[in-house]
Amino acid sequence: xxxxxxxxxxxxxxxxxxxxxxxxxxxxxxxxxxxxxxxxxxxxxxxxxxxxxxxxxxxxxxxxxxxxxxxxxxxxxxxxxxxxxxxxxxxxxxxxxxxxxxxxxxxxxxxxxxxxxxxxxxxxxxxxxxxxxx
Numbered sequence: 001x002x003x004x005x006x007x008x009x010x011x012x013x014x015x016x017x018x019x020x021x022x023x024x025x026x027x028x029x030x031x032x033x034x035x036x037x038x039x040x041x042x043x044x045x046x047x048x049x050x051x052x053x054x055x056x057x058x059x060x061x062x063x064x065x066x067x068x069x070x071x072x073x074x075x076x077x078x079x080x081x082x083x084x085x086x087x088x089x090x091x092x093x094x095x096x097x098x099x100x101x102x103x104x105x106x107x108x109x110x111x112x113x114x115x116x117x118x119x120x121x122x123x124x125x126x127x128x129x130x131x132x133x134x
Contacts, residue, residue, distance in 0.1 A: 001098055003091035004083045008131050009046065009054040011080040013070040017045045017057045020076060024055065035111035041065035044111040056082070056111075066103075080119070082129035088116045091130050095120050103127070 014020040021031045024047045032046040042065055047055040060067045070079050085091035088106050096102070100120040109117045109131070116132040 001095065003085050003087075003094050003130075004128070006084040007053060008082040008084045008129075009056045010078050011056040011058055011082060011129065012077065013067050013074065013079050014057050014059050014076050015071060017043055017059050020057055021045060021047060024049075029055070036061060037110055039107055040109075042067050046111075080127040080129050082117075082131055084133050085130045086133050088118060088130060088132045092118055092120070095122075095128075095130075098122070099124075100128075106130075106132075 012020070017034055021029075025031055027049075029047040029049040029052075032048070034043055034045045036042075037044055038061065041061045043059045043061055045057045047057065058067050060071070070077075083091075092102060092106065100122045103119040103121055106116040106118040108114045112131050115134065118130045119127055120130065121127050
């Protein structure tokens with residue numbers, strides 16, 4: 001999987017961004033603004049700390065968010081790693097050939113500066129997110 005070279009962030013499913021972020025902020029992390037992603041039916045915020053991987057907190061926007069299923073089955077937990085890709089469609093095709101299934105076609109993400117994202121799923125690896133470099 002040549003396209004998965006650079007990690008952008010680790011995504012956590014959470015019930016409440018502010019409640020979970022509190023623990024990180026107390027540890028010196030900086031919290032971004034909270035973005036609403038209607039297409040993903042989620043609220044999203046990022047935590048950054050020098051020398052540490054970026055953490056994305058994802059909470060349900062409403063009662064039919066895919067994040068609800070993650071929380072129902074796993075509770076608050078990391079559930080995906082996001083990789084930066086240079087060519088979104090090339091990466092999707094490469095991963096499809098490796099047995100990944102797209103959970104939706106690439107869309108623009110407000111929280112990711114309107115760059116394209118796509119979630120892919122593999123039975124042996126779980127969910128990953130792709131984000132275009134530009």
